Amino acid sequence: MSGKNWDRVPIDAQSVDAPLSSSAVFLVVTVGGDQAALSKAASVLGELDDLVKNVGFRDLSGRLSCIAGIGRDLWDRLGLDRRPQELKPFAPIKGSVHTAPSTAGDLLFHIRAERADMCFEFERMLLDNLGASVTVVDEVEGFRYFDARDLLGFVDGTANPTGLDLPAAALVGDEDGDFAGGSYVVVQKYLHDMNAWKETPTHLQEEIIGRTKIDNIEIDDDDAPRKSHKSLATITDADGNEFDILRDNMPFGRPGKQEFGTYFIGYSRYLWVIEKMLQRMYIGDPPGAYDRLLDFSTPHTGTTFFAPARPTLQKLVEAAQEKLAVDR
Template sequence: MAGQTWDRVPIDAQSIEAPLSSSAVFLVLCVADGPSPLSTVRSVLDGLDDLIKTVGFRDLGAKLSCIVGIGANLWDRLDASKRPAELKPFASITGTAHNAPSTPGDMLFHIRAERADFCFELEKLLLTTLGDAVRVVDEVSGFRYFDARDLLGFVDGTANPAGRDIPTSALVGDEDGDFAGGSYVVVQKYLHDLAAWNAVDTAKQEAIIGRTKVDNIEIDDDAAPRKSHKSLATIVDADGTEHDILRDNMPFGSPGRGEYGTYFIGYSRHLWVVESMLQRMFVGEPAGAYDRLLDFSTAHTGTTFFAPSRATMAKLAQEPS
């Protein structure tokens, strides 16, 4: 697979191999029309590593990293000749009780570090450099909550692939050779009704999530009348092969505004895997038996991007001849 080595964890889809961090910024932008904004975007893509170094050298232990995702419309503007095979705008989902909206976004900057001030500083530099070439659609600052728990009190991300399993799950391979080493990225911002959730007893919460709350043990709910969130989010194809994605979800919130949420971000080798997961959650399996977690967590955004390999991003950064 392009951009991959086996003596260390994969080195493409930019910094996808960076460990889960204590702080993150999720920045979604739309790019203005016209050739000048495109030139500015190309310049930022070309100089991103230098911007990261400008901030990150001050404390290498902060492990600052940034992944860039590009939406279908912007991709076509940057390179009309070919796009990744599955790249397309996020398709909204209408369920019997809950909906997954599709919201705009041309660029995603997923900034991670062990220090919140490093995330802040890199975001500031990016937006200053991009200027009026972009407008901010969504901006969320996430944080690690205790032992990697979400604000609902459960450990999040337990099923993530690790080590050599990451490229198989999260990086495009020979099936789309021109874009090998890249990754499909889906983001959604969920807001929680904590008052309603906290009114539910722990046993029912565990049945909804599919794991125990205190010690994070997976619950076998194959015989249960209603599938848990864990089971609905598990994708197995017709051949019996399970397909994983790499999640880097982060809690966010503002108690003063009564805002409590989870920012979902999933990196996948195949976009259809994330789409299938969301269909099962919002429509149900069988239809109507939707993910009961959605009774307490509402999706407010939904956007799809492709994070190119470093080599592909360098090509996108070049002005057309």
Template sequence: MTEKSWDRVPIDAQSIDAPLSQAAVFLVVTVNNEQAALATVCSALDGLDDLVKTVGFRDLSAKLSCIVGIGHDFWNRLGVDKRPQELKPFAPIHGAVHTAPATPGDLLFHIRSERTDVCFEFERILLDTLGASVTVVDEVSGFRYFDARDLLGFVDGTANPTGRDLPASALVGQEDEEFVGGSYVVVQKYLHNMSAWAQTPTPEQEAIIGRTKIDNIEIDDDDAPRKSHKSLATIVDADGNEHDILRDNMPFGRPGQREFGTYFIGYSRYLWVIEKMLQRMYIGDPPGAYDRLLDFSTPHTGITFFAPARPMLEELVQAAQKQLATVSPTGTTPR
């Protein structure tokens, strides 16, 4: 995409291009199957920007933001005929050794701030507003770990696009005109076997990741017998063009429960890029040579969302509210 074409991207494409934060909450909910629940959710989404301002005003330097992602099934419930070209449910991947499961999720709230308490306060009020209309299916509080490392000890997110490469990689362009400025979002919650990882020699860890552990230098493994995580996650199309995604992964954990993990969240202009990345990780390239990181990190969730630009999010909410206004309390349309 040319730079000129990006002049037409809405400046309010949610907050996908915000700098990586010190704290985050990843909240996934399903919306209960009643008209009243849909009405409550639409009202909450309609007031989301005001809630960000209300909580964020307490400390502007905390840079509170919240990105909303909408799942395929819930998109259909909103009653809007048009849909992003690639939006579909997460497809489970069954490799010879490891599986990426698909799990439920209608809405994703990616809450970010420089302060944990600000994330907490925003989530608390949001869930109070949503009330019994939703069921929380996943809730993870993440934190920035030292110099942007994961709990395995490696720097995470080094390959993220920057500058004008960021919107070109993470935001939908003119190829889907009605959804310009939106982004496909895939989330997976990984739990690590820290004991097994600790027993793995550092050189072997580095060969698995594809970078040195201390100074984060990329390892050239083109001639290696097995591709690293870094190489398997690098996507090049048939024309030789490399396609990046924007990762905002966060470590999380509860040492008392022996729970240590990484919450993967990838924003992409094209859903197929993340899908191909996961296929290469779980199936392998060549098939069978899967990502060895999966021997230590197990996914427990897998969900696809679309985060529309704010004008489209407003249009979706208004369309749903208009439809609800024509439906009687018994769930039928008045004559």
């Protein structure tokens, strides 16, 4: 959905609008509670662009990028006076059958490139720079699977906004001017029961997803007794206006460990849009008619962040460093 006056938002966002990549690393860390750890984390955040350049220059066609998101708790611990209007910790959702857990995370680093070695090298250098100031709580290496399919065999991200619709859906506008150009980010790591999914007939899989499996055609299920994943994840307001989010989900897995999953990452102009989407999935619409995909895919993490625009991030880093220096 296009928001009014979005054209006044600075375009110098972090690389939220970067093309979908063939490789990615999703890194979530917590930051130590002492002043030294907080200062170190703030310093590294301020140097991210330089690190991207240093690694990315080795192969410009690799299109290396990194988006940094800050969690609510760390935001407050850095002593920042203002925060994005909707930023808050991920709230667990308990449905009648399935639960979306809330897990720890102060910083998210969404690292993307066309080469897995560039993601690896950037992450290695990033963690070297952060040192003992952080603890890694989740690290997932994602890959693009054939024609942008998930490991369940369906094309993922078809409904992503494009062109001018992308920033209007994913970046904060003048409704929160201090943080215009930033984005709310929600991440969840899902593990799939592939054996149970394989035993499910294709036509039932398509009813659950809301699209055909081979040619990715949307299925009209308005009159169906149970809404599909596609329909439950479609958010509209009281006037019928549809609100999109930007998904950069990626498959991951270790066949030797029988681990197969999808890393969900959603960027949104409004946090409430993703919250409502998840409520519809876990609680159901009507209540009890939850997303049947959850019978096969189980979330193991759930964390919310805010990824400020580049100029805003630099100002936040400077303010945090000044605050921490005074408090020493």
